[in-house]
Amino acid sequence: MSSKSCNTAILISGSGTNLQSFIDDVASGELELSLSIVFTNRANAYGLTRARDAGIATACIEHRDYADRQSFDRAVAQMLDKAEPDLLLLAGYMRILSPWFVNHYAGRILNIHPALLPAFPGLDTHQRVLDADVTWHGSTVHFVTDELDAGPRILQGRLTVDTDESADELATRVQAIEHQIYPQAANWFANGRLAYHDGAAWLDDKRLDEPIVLDFD
16 A cells, blocks of 8 residues: 555444545555554454455454454454554444553554543443533544543544534534544654653653644534
């Protein structure tokens, strides 16, 4: 896919819309990433088609074939390590990672969550936001740690909530933000500007005690 130096694995479970944004941005020369492999735990994930159409290697291991989370994650890591990834991107990967897996790739896993963390961790964020009648919603790119959706935050994109919109309409608007901020944060990592150490995210050698926030209309 690319000769650039940051070897990147993308983990998906579904349609792969965020994956497509990475494919498009790499193809246009906007990202310093080499998309080496796309992995899924679901054989019918449409993201596999997106990857194959872009000439990216794919792999699938069904989690139901393993007795527990760690044994599955060890099998995934054994497969991913063949690609020697510098960076792992979770892009709609619907698996809770075992502590073993997180430690194995410590400081090299990014995730995007459809909420302004630490608010609304977990699932069904868009409906929960509407039910809570809050003003702002968006998405957060963060490093992955042992605690679900609680790793150091890097970048957030936010928008104002229209109380008349549906959860699906809100999700569509948030997803458009994700397609911009996730590649941006990944590119910071690829360029050596973004790093994880001392339990925190660092950008340009400055500790990010709070994420960078971008407003979108």
